[in-house]
Amino acid sequence: MSNAAAVPTASPFLAACRGEAPSRTPVWFMRQAGRSLPEYKQARAGTTMLEACSTPELVAEITMQPVRRYGVDAAIFFSDIVVPLAAIGVDVKIVPGVGPVVAEPFRTEADVKRLRNLDPCDVPYITEAIGLLVKELGETPLIGFAGAPFTLASYLVEGGPSRDHAKTKALMKSQPEVWHGIASRLAAICGEFLRVQVEAGAQAVQLFDSWAGALSEADYRRFALPHSTAALAGVANSVPRIHFGVGTGHLLEAMTETGAEVSGVDFRIPLDQAAKRLPDKVLQGNLDPAVILADDEALISETDAVLEAAKGAKGHIFNLGHGVLPDSDPAKLKLVVDHVHEATAR
Numbered sequence: 001m002s003n004a005a006a007v008p009t010a011s012p013f014l015a016a017c018r019g020e021a022p023s024r025t026p027v028w029f030m031r032q033a034g035r036s037l038p039e040y041k042q043a044r045a046g047t048t049m050l051e052a053c054s055t056p057e058l059v060a061e062i063t064m065q066p067v068r069r070y071g072v073d074a075a076i077f078f079s080d081i082v083v084p085l086a087a088i089g090v091d092v093k094i095v096p097g098v099g100p101v102v103a104e105p106f107r108t109e110a111d112v113k114r115l116r117n118l119d120p121c122d123v124p125y126i127t128e129a130i131g132l133l134v135k136e137l138g139e140t141p142l143i144g145f146a147g148a149p150f151t152l153a154s155y156l157v158e159g160g161p162s163r164d165h166a167k168t169k170a171l172m173k174s175q176p177e178v179w180h181g182i183a184s185r186l187a188a189i190c191g192e193f194l195r196v197q198v199e200a201g202a203q204a205v206q207l208f209d210s211w212a213g214a215l216s217e218a219d220y221r222r223f224a225l226p227h228s229t230a231a232l233a234g235v236a237n238s239v240p241r242i243h244f245g246v247g248t249g250h251l252l253e254a255m256t257e258t259g260a261e262v263s264g265v266d267f268r269i270p271l272d273q274a275a276k277r278l279p280d281k282v283l284q285g286n287l288d289p290a291v292i293l294a295d296d297e298a299l300i301s302e303t304d305a306v307l308e309a310a311k312g313a314k315g316h317i318f319n320l321g322h323g324v325l326p327d328s329d330p331a332k333l334k335l336v337v338d339h340v341h342e343a344t345a346r
């Protein structure tokens with residue numbers, strides 16, 4: 001049984017996710033916990049990212065930091081998309097300033113078998129951290145998340161971050177059965193990772209297919225969509241599901257076929273255009289993260305432009321169009337939260 005029912009629908013974030021009229025437009029930020037916060041740097045000192053992610057008290061503390069500071073309408077669980085891979089024994093490290101690096105890349109039939117299923121017993125620290133958070137968060141909902149199979153597979157196949165995803169695309173085209181083997185195992189792992197978080201008390205989930213925008217629509221449909229759909233099916237009919245990718249303007253409609261209730265829109269597509277294309281979806285987004293570094297006047301007018309563009313949508317959750325940049329001033333993020341709340345209070 002999930003604890004989702006215990007959360008009052010008074011949460012503006014959950015009301016918006018369900019397509020109901022919230023008391024104000026809810027706001028949260030992708031990557032709201034992290035390097036832009038001095039208290040984060042202090043909490044993380046002397047601990048690697050993956051160590052931090054498996055220490056429940058630290059996970060709970062870091063997840064709470066942006067909630068306390070900004071008054072956002074949702075917390076995002078402090079973890080990383082590679083945590084479930086590390087949990088099943090994949091030799092992956094998160095290198096500061098680089099990202100996930102995989103010691104032995106996955107490229108053959110034999111490599112498919114290196115991906116075993118995730119068991120809830122592999123991630124007791126996730127269940128424990130969420131238990132701590134549900135108590136501390138009170139009425140603020142917690143968003144669980146996972147990386148989508150394509151984005152995770154890109155790290156596994158390339159061996160690390162990649163601009164062009166060339167080895168991944170080459171594998172899809174030349175050995176589709178190996179590709180589908182890797183991606184379907186990743187879908188099972190992602191689905192289970194989401195399920196563990198929901199069972200522990202996460203009230204919504206976001207599937208990050210950050211790099212899906214690198215695929216043509218035809219390739220997305222053939223090589224990524226079935227696996228993302230399978231991953232999200234693990235938590236269907238239990239909590240609202242948000243689906244997000246970067247540079248995915250050409251995939252907006254295709255990505256909704258995963259069944260996600262909320263479509264995350266990056267900053268390249270105006271929300272009024274997204275609303276016309278996705279009339280049945282609640283939209284999340286999409287202030288350009290770079291605008292947080294602009295002066296206050298520009299920041300407020302760009303924030304208002306996002307709110308205005310979202311008016312034709314079925315529902316709107318205010319967010320950035322991708323993650324908070326490390327140089328962001330926390331005071332500017334606070335300004336955006338307060339402004340959205342004041343401008344939209346009903």
Ligand SMILES: Cc1c2[nH]c(c1CCC(=O)O)Cc1[nH]c(c(CCC(=O)O)c1C)Cc1[nH]c(c(CCC(=O)O)c1C)Cc1[nH]c(c(C)c1CCC(=O)O)C2
Pocket residue numbers: 029030031032033034035044049076077078079080081082094095096097098099100145147208210323
């Ligand atoms: C692609 C991806 C990753 N991780 C994630 C994605 C998808 C989102 C996106 O498109 O950005 C998801 C993620 N990673 C992290 C969160 C935590 C919650 C939050 O949104 O605040 C979330 C939701 C923490 C993190 N994940 C990471 C950090 C920074 C590590 C640190 O502070 O030492 C944080 C706070 C590390 C990480 N992990 C990853 C990258 C590219 C990096 C950056 C490496 C660097 O530049 O240092 C992989």
